[in-house]
């Protein structure tokens with residue numbers, strides 16, 4: 001059930017953007033795309049027959065791909081699962097398939113799996129999923145803004161029917177906005193928006209219904225009770241100045257968000273997070289930045305941070321908006337207040353430099369693999385000490401190539417959990433140094 005059953009309507013309105021609140025819940029609200037959903041057309045027939053094949057929905061942003069997948073799931077009574085091709089791992093796919101199998105076994109319910117950015121699906125993800133698409137355990141609906149014949153891999157493409165969505169026409173966008181102006185889920189008739197304003201916004205939206213509704217929402221907030229063309233223009237201009245996706249201000253806001261978290265200013269981080277959301281930023285983009293941040297700026301000072309960021313993203317993908325703003329907020333507050341360390345990125349930079357500068361240094365003899373007698377006789381693997389045979393399951397030993405012996409790449413901070421790692425690291429360094437001074441000269445060639 002809806003997490004926000006107990007939240008007031010006002011709270012819900014604050015949490016979900018207008019475009020989200022107005023997501024069509026039936027085909028009658030789904031405008032345009034007549035070539036697919038009109039009487040006797042492919043999708044309508046599919047929906048009426050209840051036999052949904054796997055599909056790839058190809059179309060520009062904000063033309064209703066996600067919505068269509070949800071409508072198909074709803075009308076066929078299928079469970080709806082969603083996944084991002086960029087972020088889903090093989091484990092996620094297996095878990096989704098297992099849930100689908102359970103649903104089928106327990107109550108003969110089908111599962112529809114919606115995969116956004118399907119053109120970014122890779123071979124291992126595909127291998128994990130395709131057999132189950134073939135068996136019918138899951139019905140796959142992929143969405144892409146790219147031409148699937150070039151961008152989607154062939155094995156996947158051959159198992160799916162490609163459906164092309166069009167950008168919405170001006171009259172269709174106007175109809176979508178009129179509905180949002182009047183509907184209680186939307187502006188509830190409290191704002192009068194004149195025709196010239198609607199036309200202006202529809203032109204600016206370029207076929208994208210989400211853009212149109214986001215602009216309408218900004219105009220309504222700006223004009224309060226009435227929106228004419230001038231108000232709409234000013235509101236859009238202001239919005240563009242505030243956050244122009246792909247423009248300079250966009251990068252400034254993203255940068256301020258990351259820097260606020262890095263600077264442990266939780267309130268500022270929340271502020272910039274919300275600025276991005278309100279401007280229509282894709283929450284997955286914000287999550288991705290946070291997953292990177294968890295490793296780059298928190299790292300081992302609190303290794304749970306990475307888990308918090310990834311779990312929050314998963315939770316968001318299960319919930320969508322508006323509830324998904326909660327795990328987002330939770331993760332931002334956690335990351336902002338977590339102890340900080342950049343030792344992970346610094347270690348990688350240092351070691352990468354060494355590898356590229358020194359080239360392929362030989363593996364020390366005692367560490368080599370010795371699968372044949374000949375190799376053993378050549379000294380491969382000779383003198384290797386198995387740490388578990390020693391007290392405390394540790395023995396001081398050299399593992400780096402000769403030329404890099406005693407080089408340090410990882411410099412742990414003393415923050416949070418990393419302080420513990422730092423202590424262990426120092427203890428190990430001391431034992432190694434002692435061993436090196438003890439060692440007979442020439443012992444290790």
Ligand SMILES: Nc1ncnc2c1ncn2[C@@H]1O[C@H](COP(=O)(O)OP(=O)(O)OP(=O)(O)O)[C@@H](O)[C@H]1O
Pocket residue numbers: 018019020021022023024029030031032033059060061062063064065066067068143145176209210213
């Ligand atoms: N055909 C449509 N009829 C009515 N409203 C629509 C339509 N298409 C999109 N919308 C509105 O736009 C919002 C975004 O649509 P949706 O998420 O389905 O687009 P999408 O094609 O999946 O976009 P993207 O490629 O950006 O993810 C919906 O919540 C809905 O309010």
